[in-house]
Amino acid sequence: MILPSKFLPADRALITVGGEILNIINETPRSVSEVWERVSAARRARNKVLGFDWFTLALTFLYSVNMIELDDGLLRVRRDGDK
Structure with missing residues (x-):
């Protein structure tokens, strides 16, 4: 779920979606x-x-x-030094 696997494509892994959000x-x-928009x-494109x-x-x-x-x-995004 977090990382891609045999059953989860890379574009659906949470790490990939998280990267898009970041x-x-x-x-x-x-x-x-x-x-979200x-x-x-x-993604639709x-x-x-x-x-x-x-x-x-x-x-x-x-x-x-x-x-x-x-x-x-x-x-x-949290930066180094943020509490």
Whole structure:
């Protein structure tokens, strides 16, 4: 589920979806709905549909490994030294 496997294609692995999310919020902090819209639009352009449930699992994974945080309603990448 986190990593691709024989039964889980690389484009559905949480690490891949998480990377797509990080690319979007690395530029500037964004709301969850804006990140979802951008990720789903990019996926649709490549014919790789992603469900909202899988998106939220990727967000949960990124939060649990301290890669992102929610600050004033916006998702942002945690930097070294952030508490």
